[in-house]
Amino acid sequence: MFEKEEIVCSAIAENDAKKSDAEVLAASREMGGYLPGECVRRGNIISADRTGQLSVMEKLRILTDAAKYDVACTSSGVERKGSGKGMGNTKLAGICHSFSADGRCISLLKILFTNYCIYDCKYCINRSSNDVERTAFTPDEICELTMNFYKRNYIEGLFLSSGIIKDPTYTMELIYTAIWKLRNMHRFEGYIHVKAIPGAAPEIIYRLGLLVDRMSVNLELPTGEGLRNLAPNKSRGTILKPMRQIQNGIISSKEEVALYRHASQFVPAGQSTQMIIGATPESDYQIVSVAESLYKKFALKRVFYSAFVRVNEDKMLPALPGGPPLLREHRLYQADFLLRYYGFEAGELLSEARPNFNVFLDPKCDWALRHLELFPMEVNAAPYEMLLRVPGIGVKSAQRIVKGRRLGSLQFDDLKKIGVVLKRALYFICCNGKMMYRTKIEEDYITRNLLDTDQKRPPQPDFIDGREVTFKQLSLFDDVTSAGMLPTPVQAGLLRQAGG
DSSP states (O other): OOOHHHHHHHHHHHHHHTTHHHHHHHHHHHHTTTTTTTEEEEEEEOOOOTTTTHHHHHHHHHHHTTTTTTTTEEEOOBBBBOOOOOOBBBBTTEEEEETTTTTTTTEEEEESSBOOOOOOTOOTTTTTOOOEEOOOOHHHHHHHHHHHHHHHTTOOOEEOOOOSSSSHHHHHHHHHHHHHHHHHSSOOOOOEEEEETSSSOOHHHHHHHHTTTTEEOOBBBBSHHHHHHHTTTOHHHHHHHHHHHHHHHHHHHHHHHHHHHOOOSTTOOEEEEEEESSOOOHHHHHHHHHHHHHHHHHOSEEEEEEEEESSSSOOTTOTTTTTHHHHHHHHHHHHHHHHHSSSOOOOHHHOSSSOOOSSOOOOOHHHHHHHGOOOOOEEETTTHHTTTSTTOOHHHHHHHHHHTTTSSSSOOHHHHHTOOHHHHTTTTTTTBBBBOOOOOOOOOHHHHHOOOOSSSOOOOOEETTTTTEOOOOOOOOOOOOTTTTTTOOOHHHHHHHHHH
């Protein structure tokens, strides 16, 4: 597959001193702009060492940095050398974290196959018009890196994405070659997540789906209008087509496995997608509605949200004087969990009249404050579906409440042991008809206390014989001046005039 390209690249490496940059680039363009693994392009200049080779670690530095804006997993972002006295070290390049189906946090090698790209998306650091270092791995280098990292216990799997070389199908064939060698020649059985490229031939996507655990197709932007403005080479139809193919393949695979136990599984860990938040003017309501539609229509496992980072200077991109919208991204992830695990719908969290989330309160608390007629909720009687809507009660704690109350009436001490976050839940629940403290079911009152993170409990009045006390006993340790218990100078003068 690579013989012709390697010959061309070797010729470039030998003769680049004799040729102009334009001639070198022309030779590169004849091969679709891709010189597999041999050369790195800095803007308009291709540079290489005497053999035309870059070290694998140098490629790793370039291609892990180019992959850092893909948020299908969470990068560690830290490098720490071993002291020589202990065991292990931390590498910055390429290591990220994800979560397996059983809840384990696993480390993945997160890289691009190449950062060459024929597309010119305005928000992307790897767009064709950018002056950046460019290089590409070969399939054998992908295998070498993955196996060496795995043998050293750095990683448990691979996350592989890519820019587009020549065309989507050609790029996917290169990725397929790397994954096939990894699975069949190196016998790697760890976790593999691959980005499917919209526009690639369905046959190559199907063959790749039989080798990997998860595939994802980036939606990029929430609406088709946003794509037309910022990514003119892409379209909503082209993106949704491979999503539908993967969904249908997963369904067919499950049916085959049910009939034939040893049948090959197609993308057994499901598919996911990613949306960039803040590059286009969509509201939170539009974004959450799109995510809800994707979950329902395409059975996605996860929608990832990426706060827009302005890495390019372009008049079509927002200025973002306050930096990337990280808090907005956080609120969208919270809402996403409510859609997937808590039974909420997008229309319950937001509406066209109220299109954006409250920046001060999480979406669940915000919903509860707008539906105070449902509270306080009796923990010992409320159905499971309603317990999930109480701030401070999660999926596991709601399940434990349902199981625990079969054995007897639950009290607040029991709820604390179960895992309920009482500092939020106490405003919305009661046990056997009694709230934890005397609490007003008023929106302003509860909001103030929820936002007061230092407050352990709501302020409580004192009672004597059932009557509220509005006075307090003077103590020698009180700051009586600041407490307003000494008369002001004007009051003192009036008292002296009156009493002599």
